[in-house]
Amino acid sequence: MAVTYRTHMSIIGDILTTTRDESPDETGASVTYLIRKANVSYGRLSKILETLVSQGLLEQSSSDRACKYRISDRGREFLQAYRGFREFADSFGLRI
Amino acid sequence: MEVVFESALNLLGFVVGLVLGIFTHIGFRNTGSPTLFRLNIAFFSIGIGFGVVGFGDLMELWVFKYTTVDTWIQTLGIGIQTVGYFFIAFSHGIKSFFPKSRYFKSIAAPLFILPGNSIEHIIRSISFILLVYGTIETIMSYMESRKRSALFVATGLGLLALGEFLGWYSIVFPKSILYFVSVSTKIVGLGALFVPISQVPMRGGMRIGGNV
Numbered sequence: 001m002a003v004t005y006r007t008h009m010s011i012i013g014d015i016l017t018t019t020r021d022e023s024p025d026e027t028g029a030s031v032t033y034l035i036r037k038a039n040v041s042y043g044r045l046s047k048i049l050e051t052l053v054s055q056g057l058l059e060q061s062s063s064d065r066a067c068k069y070r071i072s073d074r075g076r077e078f079l080q081a082y083r084g085f086r087e088f089a090d091s092f093g094l095r096i
Numbered sequence: 097m098e099v100v101f102e103s104a105l106n107l108l109g110f111v112v113g114l115v116l117g118i119f120t121h122i123g124f125r126n127t128g129s130p131t132l133f134r135l136n137i138a139f140f141s142i143g144i145g146f147g148v149v150g151f152g153d154l155m156e157l158w159v160f161k162y163t164t165v166d167t168w169i170q171t172l173g174i175g176i177q178t179v180g181y182f183f184i185a186f187s188h189g190i191k192s193f194f195p196k197s198r199y200f201k202s203i204a205a206p207l208f209i210l211p212g213n214s215i216e217h218i219i220r221s222i223s224f225i226l227l228v229y230g231t232i233e234t235i236m237s238y239m240e241s242r243k244r245s246a247l248f249v250a251t252g253l254g255l256l257a258l259g260e261f262l263g264w265y266s267i268v269f270p271k272s273i274l275y276f277v278s279v280s281t282k283i284v285g286l287g288a289l290f291v292p293i294s295q296v297p298m299r300g301g302m303r304i305g306g307n308v
Contacts, residue, residue: 085123087292092246092292094187
């Protein structure tokens with residue numbers, strides 16, 4: 001069976017999808033939760049989360065225990081656009 | 097009259113290519129995806145290539161009043177289109193297309209050397225090979241995903257390849273209807289690439305920074 005590698009963009013898509021659809025509570029998803037669900041290493045996830053927060057796609061909320069991440073309205077728009085263009089690229093047999 | 101009709105078809109290809117290019121440009125601006133960037137270059141090149149041939153023919157006919165159309169405009173336009181076909185094939189990972197073994201090189205090399213008497217021959221043969229490669233890759237993708245839109249894209253690329261082949265063959269029979277059929281086939285092929293766009297939900301104001 002051929003191994004398919006995820007692109008950087010698809011990892012971002014997975015992280016945003018997790019924060020939108022699978023957050024354990026309203027405050028958002030923790031880093032540990034995202035590592036497990038999005039299947040990304042801590043080092044890589046930290047960099048991506050930093051970028052997503054700076055771009056306004058994720059909202060970061062800090063509690064006394066740990067940082068939690070929740071998808072923003074901008075993030076939802078991005079995710080919708082990403083899915084549309086992913087379908088388009090899929091039609092060409094390509095991955096974005 | 098025949099030249100005007102062929103120009104109109106080429107200009108239609110110009111519009112279709114530009115629309116596809118604009119769509120993929122929006123996709124690139126939204127997602128920052130390198131794949132969409134390559135498709136963006138591909139479709140703009142294809143559209144501009146059609147435009148060069150179409151506008152070039154009209155310019156010659158109406159502005160310069162030539163009775164015969166110079167071949168260099170045709171060659172330039174087809175060359176620009178080939179750049180576009182290259183980027184579509186490149187998106188599939190063109191490195192895997194060129195085998196490394198000496199045996200395969202010895203078979204593949206003459207394909208590029210034989211039509212060396214004309215630049216247009218070479219360009220068209222490269223376009224044909226790139227498009228056939230793109231078609232095969234897309235069919236393979238369809239076999240995995242079973243998405244109908246992939247089938248339309250494969251058909252579109254296949255028709256573009258057939259159009260290039262007929263265009264090349266029209267050099268052998270210059271006075272025949274082959275060139276007209278070639279351009280028509282390419283336009284239909286380009287039109288088939290529109291199908292995936294119709295499935296993307298476009299909303300107004302969908303602009304998100306591409307530095308993700």
